[in-house]
Amino acid sequence: KGKNVIFVAGLGDIGLDTSKELLTRELKNLVIMDVRENTEGLCALKEICPETKVTFIKYDVTVPLDESKKVLKKIFDKLKTVDILINGAGILDDHKIEATIAVNYTGLVNTTTAIMEFWDKRCGGPGGIICNIGSVTGFNAIYQVPVYSGSKAAVVNFTSSLAKLAGITGVTAYSVNPGITRTTLVQKFNSWLDVEPDVAELLLEHPTQSTKECAENFVKAIEKNKNGGLW
């Protein structure tokens, strides 16, 4: 549909399938910013839709705000306009407290803050759309990973605030909060202080979804484009 989309972590587990799904929608540009360099995945994406230009920029969400702004400036210089930013970077390992919070919450806030310089209507910007990937654990914690769950609650709460600020900034926002999805993240992960060594196995006894199912619903949510939505 001729849109320019930036997808942070668009090569991840949920990311890659969501990118594939997005590419069936005839975007103009899909810019993937990811810390991973998955050449194979990227090549597969480039083949899906000849009308869409897929580009890759290496990006670690934990860099300082100014660094994020620089990376985004390059993208805006090239594309002129960007319609949607998808913030999808996330890690699940409650042995790594700092990294979990830095990637899942601080990184998302910084990337969001950085793009406001280009979108904020108070600076003459055209507005834009932010889609943040939260998690059901933001509402209903997986208590064996309290650090992760808390970081996702922060994402949900932050995104709701962004939506309420849309009148001021011109930037709308919603969050997509997947349930348990069979990603590599979930196959094996550390609980906080090892409170439950078998947390991954226990989790997978619950009803789960594939990354493909997740991706399909994800893109449906993006198409609905409802400010303040919680999906």
Place this chain on the structure above:
Amino acid sequence: KGKNVIFVAGLGDIGLDTSKELLTRELKNLVIMDVRENTEGLCALKEICPETKVTFIKYDVTVPLDESKKVLKKIFDKLKTVDILINGAGILDDHKIEATIAVNYTGLVNTTTAIMEFWDKRCGGPGGIICNIGSVTGFNAIYQVPVYSGSKAAVVNFTSSLAKLAGITGVTAYSVNPGITRTTLVQKFNSWLDVEPDVAELLLEHPTQSTKECAENFVKAIEKNKNGGLW
């Protein structure tokens, strides 16, 4: 009541009044860990109850986990047992994204994680009680400070998980979530990207409470000591 209490940020705005209120309960020891060195406030506290030993340790919650463990080890070496940890460090300034998240969420998680080494019943510890200071903004964001509000949502969610883990760790937890309290924090603060330059003034038009009222209810909640409580 003969208890040993550690109070992180016990010299802060809400902290100081809460410390005063706590000292009317005949504690054995009150250890205040604070980044502030408020000699005057500390002296005033020491005079309230001659039976309670009040000590001060300079502590910045943003230090690495190992550093937190070292500070706590010194306290445990001296007091042998600690009954309650109150995590009260918080800043409110949405211009400072990293600091807000590091103090309000990461610091609280690290201090909590550090004390588990001394309390966790799986390591032969006696258990303990964690009281985390969240904020109503964890439930109902002040959307002009989305970064702060998100960090408090993280605290609320994290604390609920801790409470669910009490059966495994022996450590119970609850959060105290003050409404708008007339602290120096609230008199003037920066909104995110200056979306609302007069956010402090607007906030103070709402019903507010004094730090003393807040402190009284705070200590009541501590006395109730309900695992999983949200006050």
